[in-house]
Every structure is written in C-alpha cells, then in structure tokens.
Amino acid sequence: MNEHVPLAERIRPVHIDEVAGQEHLLGKGSILRKTLEQGKIPSIIFWGPPGTGKTTIANIIANTLNTPFFQISAINAGVKDIREIIEKAKEHQGAVLFIDEIHRFNKSQQDALLGAVEKGIITLIGATTENPSFEVNSALLSRCQVYVLKPLSEQNLVSLLKKAISSDEFLRSKKIELKQTEAIINLSGGDARKLLNLLEIVCDSTENTVTITDEFVMKVAQQKIALYDKSGEQHYDIISAFIKSIRGSDPNAAVYWLARMIEGGEDVKFIARRMVILASEDIGNANPTALVLANAVFDAVNKIGYPESRIILSQCCTYLAASPKSNAACAAIDMAQEMVMTKGDLPVPLHIRNAPTLLMKNLDYGKNYEYSHSYENNFSPQEYLPKEIAGTTFYNPGKNAREEELRKQLKNLWKNKYNY
Numbered sequence: 001m002n003e004h005v006p007l008a009e010r011i012r013p014v015h016i017d018e019v020a021g022q023e024h025l026l027g028k029g030s031i032l033r034k035t036l037e038q039g040k041i042p043s044i045i046f047w048g049p050p051g052t053g054k055t056t057i058a059n060i061i062a063n064t065l066n067t068p069f070f071q072i073s074a075i076n077a078g079v080k081d082i083r084e085i086i087e088k089a090k091e092h093q094g095a096v097l098f099i100d101e102i103h104r105f106n107k108s109q110q111d112a113l114l115g116a117v118e119k120g121i122i123t124l125i126g127a128t129t130e131n132p133s134f135e136v137n138s139a140l141l142s143r144c145q146v147y148v149l150k151p152l153s154e155q156n157l158v159s160l161l162k163k164a165i166s167s168d169e170f171l172r173s174k175k176i177e178l179k180q181t182e183a184i185i186n187l188s189g190g191d192a193r194k195l196l197n198l199l200e201i202v203c204d205s206t207e208n209t210v211t212i213t214d215e216f217v218m219k220v221a222q223q224k225i226a227l228y229d230k231s232g233e234q235h236y237d238i239i240s241a242f243i244k245s246i247r248g249s250d251p252n253a254a255v256y257w258l259a260r261m262i263e264g265g266e267d268v269k270f271i272a273r274r275m276v277i278l279a280s281e282d283i284g285n286a287n288p289t290a291l292v293l294a295n296a297v298f299d300a301v302n303k304i305g306y307p308e309s310r311i312i313l314s315q316c317c318t319y320l321a322a323s324p325k326s327n328a329a330c331a332a333i334d335m336a337q338e339m340v341m342t343k344g345d346l347p348v349p350l351h352i353r354n355a356p357t358l359l360m361k362n363l364d365y366g367k368n369y370e371y372s373h374s375y376e377n378n379f380s381p382q383e384y385l386p387k388e389i390a391g392t393t394f395y396n397p398g399k400n401a402r403e404e405e406l407r408k409q410l411k412n413l414w415k416n417k418y419n420y
Helices: 032-038 053-066 079-091 107-119 154-167 183-188 191-203 214-224 236-248 251-263 266-285 291-306 309-322 326-344 357-360 401-414
Strands: 044-047 067-075 095-100 123-129 145-148 177-180 209-212
Touching: 032 053, 032 236, 044 154, 053 067, 053 095, 053 123, 067 079, 079 095, 079 107, 079 123, 095 183, 107 123, 107 191, 154 177, 154 183, 183 191, 183 214, 191 214, 209 214, 209 251, 236 266, 236 309, 251 309, 266 309, 266 326, 266 401, 291 309
Parallel strands: 044 123, 044 145, 067 095, 095 123, 177 209
Antiparallel strands: none
C-alpha cells in the first residue's frame, strides 16, 4: 500500500465484521446484515455523523454483492454525471451508485435518479449527515430504506487506534506507545477518519519512537490542523465550537464562530437548523420563545440568503446564547426512550384506553376515566403511566425562573407522587 495514501484509507475495512461500531445494523441477526447475506439490498440512505462508516459500509456492500460500484460526491457532481453512470449501469444490468453528501443535491439532481432507482437500473446508496426528511425529496426518499448510524463510542475509537498501530505497515515500522488517548479522541469529535488522520500526523512528527500523550497530541495538532473548510473536517469543529459557545451562554464567542462560518461560505440552512435543535435541546422550557425565534429564523434565511441573512443569524445566535439554559426536556425524552427499550411495550392502563366500540367498552376500556376539566383546578390525580413504572419522574424541571414555576405547579398538583 502506498504510504502517501491516508491512513484511514489504508486500513479501511473490507469485511462487515471489521467495521467499528454500528452493531445494530451489522451485528449478527441485524436487519442490514440479513439483507446483505440474502444477496440483494434495497436502495439505502445512510444518515449519521461524519466518520462513522457510511462510505465504508457502501464499499463493503458493493464488494459483497460483486456488483459494479460507482461513487460520486454531491459537492462536485451534477445531472450529467448521474446520467453517464446510469448509462454505464444499463450496460452491466445494474450497479451500485454511492453518493456522498447526497443532501447537497438540489431537487432536479435528485429527480434525475428516480427512474433508474425505480426500475432497478441502479441501487442507490446515499450518505448524509443531515436529516434526510428535510434534505432528500419525498419521491426519492420513499424509494429508499433509511438506516441511522450511531456515533462511535470511546471504546470503538480506542480499538481503531490500536488496530491501526498494529496492522498498518508504515506505523509498524515505528516504535509507537499509545499512552494516553483523551486528547486525540476529543480532537477527532468521534470521526474515525479524522481520528486516524490525526494519528498519522502525530506519528509522522517524529522519526522512529512515538509516545502518544495528551500533551504531545495537542502540541502537534495546534501546529498542523488546517483553517476552516466548509467541505472538510474544520466544518464540524467550527459548528461544534459555535453550539458549545451558545450552550455556554457566551454570545461573543458564538457570534465569532458564526462569522467564521459565514466567511467560509457555510450553508445558511445548516447553521439555522443547528440553532433550531439547540433552542429545544439546551434551552427548552427555560425560555420557550427561543424555539419560536429559531424556527422563524430558519424560515427567514431560506427566503433571504446571504448576505442579509447574516444579520438574522446574528440576532438568533446572540439571543440563544443570552437565554437561560435547560436540557430538562431533552433529558426527559432520553430517559423515557431508555425506559421503553428496557421495559418493552407496557400495556396502556384500561381507564385511559380509547373505547370507540361497544366491545371495547364491555372490556372496560375507558372505564373510570376522570375527565380533568370536570374537577377542581382542571385536575384529577389519576394514574397515566403503566403500573410497572408508576411514579417514575422523567421530566425534572431545570433550575431557572420559568421552570421553577413549572416545578412549583407540578409539585402542588402531584404532591409526593413524583420527585419534583
């Protein structure tokens, strides 16, 4: 293997069992693995963070199926490229077409894929870091199976480092001691490709003996990491800094990172969408107006675009940064989903079941339900959770003025039932 090929490419997995993480998709008995073992797959959209294996899995699928494989990036490809690949696929009686960053294709570019996907001329595999519900048109999305890739765990990333050091020919020629991993993992942001490229930079910074410590990694990284590039790794570092500055209530830092993205030509929708998410995830009921404003900003910048939208983005980011913070709503749904996964499908209590038919009424569906508005203060302290988890507190209001009022109201209503 040529040493000038990036490390991430040199050790790219070639078999499904070599992929780091994504056990829910690729593990024994998983749906994607079963489909692949049957020798035929549907068109797919892989949605997940950068460096979690989207391209790797697409390559493995093509190799496993022994099918002609074409790969393009939506950053620099157009309708002409798509049509040329479709013609080649016809010659081969089918092919896999992998489109990286498919969310960057406009409607007409996505429409150019429809006929070929529908007729089976190509099996489409699209990769995106953005929610396909927003960025892939409904006609194309309806013809694809969406698979969500999860962020790689710290254990996955450490395993990747060890595998690279032990298996790569050029790294094996050096004496490498992996002493500390916190800095290199934090700098990678969970991106396996970035992690391996950073490892290579660190190992190339000395001749033969390399002791990887957090201090050494930070020293090398500060010297080598490139400036902002909206199509490269810094894209994710800058948006991370932007979000963390808003979460940290620092409007000055937030607007600085916003300026970096604007000057770098970042997609205005990408910035606005991140603020909509943050308004709920990090502010929530501490200031419900934040979500209203962020959503209005998303609509506004879609209509206006640069350069005027920079003012709207600045208004929103400084408002969000200055707002009180609470992740209580996010924590509540996380805890509730974990409970669902742990406890399974618990039965709905009979008294709050729907009873549209006589049979259901005879089975006591809806029996003894207390209509809240018929009681004092529009409240009846009846049970709404399945009996197996009765009394579980999922929503714990944050410690801020607005949510303290909610806490006070809930505590007064539910007395000692919930932990408010």
